[in-house]
Every structure is written in structure tokens, then in C-alpha cells.
Amino acid sequence: MSSSPLSSAEAARAAVAARLRDLMKDAGLTGQELAARCGWHKSKSSRIARGRTSPTDADIRAWCTACDAEEHIADLIAASRTAESMYVEWRQIHRTGIRHVHEQTIPLYQRTRHFRVYASNVVPGMLQTPEYATGLLRRITTFQGTPDDVSDAVRARMDRSRVVRHGDHRFALLLEEAVLHYRVSDDAAMAGQLRYLLAVMGRPNVSLGVIPFGARRTVWPLEAFYAFDDTRVAVETLTAEINVTAPGEVRTYLKAFAELSRLAVRGQEARSRIGEAMDTLG
Structure with missing residues (x-):
């Protein structure tokens, strides 16, 4: 039997976080350096990279810009929105x-x-x-x-x-x-x-x-x-x-x-x- 829909939603979120981590590594940046370029507290980039915080569209744009990887913005925003729509809490809906x-x-x-x-x-x-x-x-x-x-x-x-x-x-x-x-x-x-x-x-x-x-x-x-x-x-x-x-x-x-x-x-x-x-x- 395939994985549960909840685990699939978690996997989709994790995949977005992994792609963002890869962009950061490809740019030769540390999490603290990326946070500084984005104007964030240093813990924010760590939370996003670990998948503990879901990035907003603005976060993805800032992240990709900091990594000089603007060509990935549209795809990552689409992937993130898909992941978020897979599991939506009733209190939010x-x-x-x-x-x-x-x-x-x-x-x-x-x-x-x-x-x-x-x-x-x-x-x-x-x-x-x-x-x-x-x-x-x-x-x-x-x-x-x-x-x-x-x-x-x-x-x-x-x-x-x-x-x-x-x-x-x-x-x-x-x-x-x-x-x-x-x-x-x-x-x-x-x-x-x-x-x-x-x-x-x-x-x-x-x-x-x-x-x-x-x-x-x-x-x-x-x-x-x-x-x-x-x-x-x-x-x-x-x-x-x-x-x-x-x-x-x-x-x-x-x-x-x-x-x-x-x-x-x-x-x-x-x-x-x-x-x-x-x-x-x-």
C-alpha cells in the first residue's frame, strides 16, 4: 500500500526544503550568510532549510535572489503551494x-x-x-x-x-x-x-x-x-x-x-x- 496522504504532504514540504538547501550550498553560502543577505534573523534560514517552517512566496523569492538563482523562483513557489494545499488545517480554512x-x-x-x-x-x-x-x-x-x-x-x-x-x-x-x-x-x-x-x-x-x-x-x-x-x-x-x-x-x-x-x-x-x-x- 502507498504511503499515507499525510506522509506525502510532509514529503512534499521536505522536498521544497531540500531544493532550497541545495541552492544555498551551490551558492557557497552558510545559513547565517543567507539570512544576512535576506535581512532575516539567522534562525529563520535554518528553520526553512530544515523544513520546520514553510516558506512564503516572498521567502522563496528572497532565498533564490540571495543565491543568484532567480530562474528557480517560479518552480519552487509552485511546488511550495502544492505542498501546502495538500494538508490544510480546518482552523486555517x-x-x-x-x-x-x-x-x-x-x-x-x-x-x-x-x-x-x-x-x-x-x-x-x-x-x-x-x-x-x-x-x-x-x-x-x-x-x-x-x-x-x-x-x-x-x-x-x-x-x-x-x-x-x-x-x-x-x-x-x-x-x-x-x-x-x-x-x-x-x-x-x-x-x-x-x-x-x-x-x-x-x-x-x-x-x-x-x-x-x-x-x-x-x-x-x-x-x-x-x-x-x-x-x-x-x-x-x-x-x-x-x-x-x-x-x-x-x-x-x-x-x-x-x-x-x-x-x-x-x-x-x-x-x-x-x-x-x-x-x-x-
């Missing part, structure tokens, strides 16, 4: 609220033709009702301590979810059965959400599978992930979103999705399990 994240990803959703989604914790965003989304985003905002723009964020999430009903998009979604029972909203919102799942299952572009509690596992429960066509996978952890674009890692996630898909029940059996979850609500 949500620092001004949640709404803008949904708005920024609308183009990605619109151009994706085949969505493959595995959910082990909550109903996937594109299938959420406004009431369920409100309860969930309210809890996320409170837990993260980020600005409260829940009402606007829910509207933005609903706008992004139009791809389920409009356009040429196909959705293959797998839910662990526990997702049907996790009460992230009040009982009324949960009931409405489960009813919506029953309704959306009837759409010709939606395949919804439920992985039963008692399924004999060939793949262990994983953190939720969203595959956009065959080119990108977004993995959601407690602290960060990890964006996977390396072809080998994308293939590993698609392989896991195929294995998980074999565990799922669909059609009437899936409907029955959703109905059983509804029966547990007060």
Missing part, C-alpha cells in the same frame, strides 16, 4: 467562517462528473438537508471556535449540492450504517434527513449503499473521503483536510472504495436499514 469554503469548491463540484464518497461519520454534504446541515455546522463551529456564519454556510452548502439535481453528474455514495444513527442534529432534523436519503435513492444518477454493522470487513472503517473523478481525493480528518492528487495514492483510495462497495447493501435492504434508524428516533 475556517478562520473567517465556513461559508467561503463551500463557495470556493463549487467549481470543483460543477466540473466533476463522477463522485465517489465514503462516509463513516456524517451524511455527505451533498446529501444533507438544511436542518441537518445547520445542526452539524453549528457543532463544528462551536468545537473549532471559528466565526459563526452557519446560516450563510448552510445556504452555500445547499447551492453547492445542486449538482445532485442538475447537470451530468453521477454519485456513488457509501455510508457506514452508524452514520444513520449518529445524532448530530435534533430528532426532527434527523428524521427529515433520513427521509431525504430514501427520496434521493430514487434518482437515476445516485447509487447509495449502506455498509451494515455486521459486515465481514475486507477493508476497515476509514476516515471520510471524497473522490472527484479519478484525479483528486479529499480526506477529512479531525484537524485538517488532506488533498490527494498523486496518481498512485488516488488509485489506492479508489481501490478501497471498490472494496468497501462490495460490503454495502442497496435497494430495499438499504431502505430497511434507513427505516430502522428512523424507528429509533423519539
